[in-house]
Amino acid sequence: MVWSLQTPSALTDSQFVQWSKLLEERTGIQLSAQQKTLLQSQVAMRMRELGCSDYNQYYQQVTDGLSGLMEWSILVDRLTVKETSFFRHRPSLEYVRRFIQNRINNRELQGSFDIWSVGCASGEEPYSLAMVANDCFELAALAPYYGVTAMDISNAALGQARTGVYATRKLEQLHPDEVARYFRRTDNGNFQVVEKLRDRVCFSHGNVTRIGSMPPVNMDVIFCQNLLVYFRRWLRRDILNAFAERLKPGGVLIIGLGESVDWEHPSLKRVVGTEVQAYIRDQRQE
Ligand SMILES: C[S@@+](CC[C@H](N)C(=O)[O-])C[C@H]1O[C@@H](n2cnc3c(N)ncnc32)[C@H](O)[C@@H]1O
Structure with a gap:
């Protein structure tokens, strides 16, 4: 695997489809095309923490066996909206x-x-x-x-x-x-x-x-x-x-x-x- 300190580039449309499919399969959350930048910024932020600049490599890591599940449990927290308050409704x-x-x-x-x-x-x-x-x-x-x-x-x-x-x-x-x-x-x-x-x-x-x-x-x-x-x-x-x-x-x-x-x-x-x-x-x- 090639890890580097480079900032990940923009997600391509097909990478966006791949990542949003993974998110939907695993959480049910459906993203619209307008949420591409949001997904990209959250995935890229996590990749920077790991020193990884390639979305495809990171995708492999996240989908690979037990260690992938551990990484997913960190990533999913970044991808979900957690807005809430006491007595919200x-x-x-x-x-x-x-x-x-x-x-x-x-x-x-x-x-x-x-x-x-x-x-x-x-x-x-x-x-x-x-x-x-x-x-x-x-x-x-x-x-x-x-x-x-x-x-x-x-x-x-x-x-x-x-x-x-x-x-x-x-x-x-x-x-x-x-x-x-x-x-x-x-x-x-x-x-x-x-x-x-x-x-x-x-x-x-x-x-x-x-x-x-x-x-x-x-x-x-x-x-x-x-x-x-x-x-x-x-x-x-x-x-x-x-x-x-x-x-x-x-x-x-x-x-x-x-x-x-x-x-x-x-x-x-x-x-x-x-x-x-x-x-x-x-x-x-x-
Ligand atoms: C917007 S918050 C809503 C919080 C609270 N129910 C409220 O109304 O203020 C949505 C929460 O659902 C969680 N969530 C998203 N997908 C989920 C899933 N498939 N199973 C369980 N929780 C999920 C998120 O992590 C997030 O904390």
Whole structure:
């Protein structure tokens, strides 16, 4: 292999096709032709770190066996959009709050209350879900018998999420009482999510396009926002069908507004309203 300190040149159209195909096969993310510069800059940046100036050689390295998989796990972090924030879409989180409160009021809680945050990025979404659940359990003076499983394809994002440490500006969308109750200031001026919430959130690496090979789970809430939007329609549909299979009877699936316009499922009913895009699974046990 020829490694050098030269800056990689521009990606040719056929190299762009090759790289974007690899990205789509492995993550589901579909790039448009306009995103060529973005892909090129991220791949080239990683190649510069490795002292490699040839896209084809780097492609071989990334697709070569076990060592290729290790390199891919670094590259994929550079190629995915990880924009997120606490309470990014507050109406969806408030919907989860009402959903849990109804369960508590109707004495319908059975066993633990399980939430799945799919494409959790650096953790703001699953911690927001944990805050909402914790509020409900505390208000009802119940032991916090809930858990949030948070999954992402980026190991770097998961590493950051597990620390639960955020810069002050990341807390802007939170109400002051949420900050007061759920964060503590660190010695260097950042904020850390309090232990009682961190203990309820379990971060794990996973690829939503390989959901079929994951152990079956039964969730009360599946929350997946700002991820399906990167996928082709048929893939969104397949993933939504797989989510439907992983909901407990009466459970709810919440996606981002408009992330799927025409999907329906025989066991799920769309929640009426325009503020959230949610689907409730019927109560029948299958
Ligand atoms: C734009 S962020 C959305 C974060 C959060 N859900 C929100 O709405 O704020 C999308 C996240 O999905 C992750 N992701 C992309 N492809 C994925 C896949 N195939 N499986 C699991 N996570 C994936 C990315 O790493 C990124 O962290």
